[in-house]
Amino acid sequence: xxxxxxxxxxxxxxxxxxxxxxxxxxxxxxxxxxxxxxxxxxxxxxxxxxxxxxxxxxxxxxxxxxxxxxxxxxxxxxxxxx
Amino acid sequence: xxxxxxxxxxxxxxxxxxxxxxxxxxxxxxxxxxxxxxxxxxxxxxxxxxxxxxxxxxxxxxxxxxxxxxxxxxxxxxxxxxxxxxxxxxxxxxxxxxxxxxxxxxxxxxxxxxxxxxxxxxxxxxxxxxxxxxxxxxxxxxxxxxxxxxxxxxxxxxxxxxxxxxxxxxxxxxxxxxxxxxxxxx
Numbered sequence: 001x002x003x004x005x006x007x008x009x010x011x012x013x014x015x016x017x018x019x020x021x022x023x024x025x026x027x028x029x030x031x032x033x034x035x036x037x038x039x040x041x042x043x044x045x046x047x048x049x050x051x052x053x054x055x056x057x058x059x060x061x062x063x064x065x066x067x068x069x070x071x072x073x074x075x076x077x078x079x080x081x082x
Numbered sequence: 083x084x085x086x087x088x089x090x091x092x093x094x095x096x097x098x099x100x101x102x103x104x105x106x107x108x109x110x111x112x113x114x115x116x117x118x119x120x121x122x123x124x125x126x127x128x129x130x131x132x133x134x135x136x137x138x139x140x141x142x143x144x145x146x147x148x149x150x151x152x153x154x155x156x157x158x159x160x161x162x163x164x165x166x167x168x169x170x171x172x173x174x175x176x177x178x179x180x181x182x183x184x185x186x187x188x189x190x191x192x193x194x195x196x197x198x199x200x201x202x203x204x205x206x207x208x209x210x211x212x213x214x215x216x217x218x219x220x221x222x223x224x225x226x227x228x229x230x231x232x233x234x235x236x237x238x239x240x241x242x243x244x245x246x247x248x249x250x251x252x253x254x255x256x257x258x259x260x261x262x263x264x265x266x267x268x
Contacts, residue, residue, distance in 0.1 A: 001256070001257065001260065002202075002252075002253045002256050002257070003253075004246070004249050004253075007202060007249050007252055007253060007256075008221055008249070010195070010198055010199040010202040011199070011202060011203070011206075011217060011218070011221035011222055012221045012222060012224075013118065013122070013195055013196060013199035014114040014115065014118050014196070014199045014200065014203050014222055015114065015118075015222050015223060015224070016113070016114060016222065016223065017113040017114055017116070017117035017135065018117075018128070018132065021113070021117065021132050021135050021136070022109060022110065022113045024136060025109045025113070025135065025136060025139035025140075026105065026106040026109045026110075028105075028139055028140060028143050029100075029102055029105050029143060030102070032143065069133070069136065073140075074140065
């Protein structure tokens with residue numbers, strides 16, 4: 001069923017994903033923990049919340065967070081749900 | 083020493099309990115699969131494939147508590163990746179209308195091959211570390227005999243025969259998995 005040629009072809013089909021993509025996905029939970037902190041802070045601080053809503057990326061960067069796409073989208077979704 | 087085998091269901095359960103190492107393992111276990119669907123089946127360019135890749139794992143993380151069957155994480159991930167690739171292609175088609183039909187790049191056949199390939203890669207886990215390493219480096223990472231020899235401290239003249247032996251072991255594992263259990267009197 002699996003001759004050497006077939007196995008070789010199938011093994012070649014799954015090269016590693018780019019290391020940076022894998023690392024970013026692995027860091028997601030850490031980013032989400034930061035997200036919880038941010039949401040809590042926005043709930044407690046109206047001025048901070050207003051700055052977040054007005055310009056999410058800049059407010060995140062000013063607060064010391066890397067405003068990567070996944071974090072921005074997740075935070076936007078959380079803020080609009082509140 | 084080889085790591086104890088952790089099933090997909092066990093891994094998902096550990097992720098749900100906030101085990102970061104388990105999350106890293108889950109991403110690692112399925113990263114090739116998700117990326118291959120985006121790049122090979124749907125022919126997404128690298129930046130777009132990365133967007134889909136991140137979105138797949140972001141949604142997976144969000145849905146960990148709502149999965150119906152932890153053991154079915156692989157088909158769930160496959161379906162989610164396909165759906166997000168299609169959404170992505172539709173969004174691109176809306177922004178940049180082109181002549182002709184939406185191209186999914188003959189996705190069905192490629193998806194079948196990717197599924198089969200993942201099964202073979204999973205079988206690699208049952209091989210000794212030395213075999214896993216040499217087969218992955220040679221076939222999946224496309225490394226030369228020389229690079230492999232330097233990395234693994236092996237004479238490059240022995241690599242072809244090692245690869246052949248390891249392929250034989252891999253075939254044995256796969257045939258064992260596919261064997262229909264004979265009726266037994268035990």
